[in-house]
Amino acid sequence: MPFDFQQTDEQRMLVETARGFIETELYPHERTVDKLGHVPPELGAAIKEKAKALGLYSANMPEAVGGGGLDVMSQMLFERELGKVNWAVQKFVGRPSAILMACKDEQVEKYLLPTVRGDKMEVFALTEPGSGSDAMSISTRAEADGDDFIIKGQKHFISGVGLPDFAIVFTVTGVEETKRGPRKQVTAFLVDKDTPGFTMRRGPRAVSYRAYDNYELFFDNVRVNKRQILGELHKGFVHAEEWLVGGRVFIAANCCGKAERAMDLALNWAATRKQFGQTIGKFQGVSFKLADMKTELAAADALVTYVCWKLQNGSMTNGDAAMAKLYASEMLGRVTDQAIQIFGGMGLMEELPLEMMWRDARIERIWEGTSEIQRHIISREMLRPLES
Template sequence: MPFDFQPSDEQRMLVETTRAFIEKELYPLERQIDKLGHVPPEIGKELKEKAKAVGLYAANMPEEVGGGGLDVMSQMLFERELGKVNWALQKFVGRPSYILMACKGEQIEKYLLPTVRGDKSEVFALTEPGAGSDAMSITTRAEQDGDDYILNGGKHFITGVGEPDFAIVFTVTGMDETKRGPRKRITAFLVDRGTPGFTIRRGPRCVSYRAYDNWELFFDNVRLNKRQILGEEGKGFAVASEWLLGGRVFIAANCCGKAERAMELALDWAATRKQFGQTIGKFQGVSFKLADMKTEIAAADALTAYVCWKLQNGTMTDGDAGMAKLFATEMLGRVTDQAIQIFGGMGLMEELPLEMMWRDARVERIWEGTSEIQRHIISREMLRAKEQ
């Protein structure tokens, strides 16, 4: 099937609605929340209600659970627009973790549906001090005790907005023998805030997305019932894989949007700022930078759209997702840096959003799998294909 994507009228309307919402409701708050280092609860609540009113909240979730039911290509366009604004604000245009679709039985009413409605919020708790890129090195353990599990350990760099109502926690629940030797059996649990032994604490402040909360989670003999297992025991990574891979592609779309905003700011400046009797855009040193930005953004957009199309058609590989995430995040770093170069010293002043976008862009090459991990995934896939 050849790849040929042209947005439908409905998708164009989605983009226009999202863009209008961002420009009216989110851009005016960016500098305020960046300086505060958090989003005040009353502002967050108001934004959530406004997002619901225009039909943007939980747009990524299926219609049968109360979501917007966006297909992959529509969500790509949605994420691209949202990427233009700070993560701490765009998160209030809620996109619950798709992994919650693995909820079953009483979990649906307790976790899935309230999260889709915006009544509850969750965090995805995988990373640990000794297990970042190497997710299989997690040490947080849940030891079985009859029908219960006793959870001990900790997580860090767990991001979200506001203190979460529950965490999706990945733990070790045993070992499996494989052809390559013993392998940890990973299980995901739904852990409620307020459970005895479960402590949530703010982590260090990050220079990127300063107002996007960073949490540390601690578990001291936390007793959980087997009914709190998300999916099946020992299948934690299985329920997470689709969400993680899709997440990388949508981060790529997010970065394309942010890069476009940076380019447009630089373009406006180059077309109006005068030096030596003419606008600086007429100088080759500036105009070539603009040309490179436009080209790189177009290339990242094309790659991201192609990989999303493959995801929608069930043919996307780990390497495909890795390529989109790798190229788009590194492109964003180059574009924001060149935009500041065009502005000169003014680009680093707080009166403009560029210095904030420049700082924010840096973490994109780290979270959801570093650039080095993406290169490893891509090359491994290439080499394995040759071995077959």
């Protein structure tokens, strides 16, 4: 279906504001925090306050709850700019989990509104040591005990910045019979960090986004009341699916932004670095790399923009989101690798941001669903109408 996307004046202003903020407030710190392996609390707080002052904080959330109320296309542009900088610092430009819109009654005042204001931070706790791509294999359980539930289990690779105030925890709460056999029923709970029996600790340090915290969560007979169910009992994946599928599109937009930055670094280097009496950009081995980078980025941008347009108009499928995430993340890997090749040895030196971007790009093909999972989603959607 054809579409015609032209940025509005408001969207152009958003991009300019975000770009200026990134250049002045985020770029100067990304290399330092990458080497430190964490973001100093005072720096994170300062970024958050400056983002609030510009109206960038919680821009993804509806105006009705105090957010910026960005539509999908505007959020895509916003995420594309933020993608140019390391996740460890850009995460402080808060974009709360949209799943929190499922909060009801007292949850709104206790969790939703404080998170939108930046007074609280959350983590999305789904992945477990025994269940990565296969989310339905989670084993953390919540057993009913009167009006309470007792949570037992473990999570890992739970991403965040700084110590979160609460976790959105996905647990098994039952089993239902389906045509394909027994299927786990999953429920999401809002669990405060100081709940007895709940422990959070920093997990292993990854080579990608070194300063972006990943946590291990342990639940040793953690008692929570039924009022802490997010959404409905046994409907945790219904709410998670809405957030995860849309999130993949914005991860794709992030990848496009990062690829553009890597390409621009390589382009400027090729236009100024001289070898054998001329700039290296005049050599076909370099110029063709630049041409391929430009073409792949343009293709990824077009796909992401189209899929976001479909999301905004309510016609996006899981396969659409998977294609955007798959292509943009793999494009980013190729572009950053080619950028390193153009720089040669200098590209791997810590004085430049490119080696960090190269490392960071690797995780984009893994988190929010691996490339293999995205291909499975796409092919399954293609085959389903033809199956009897």
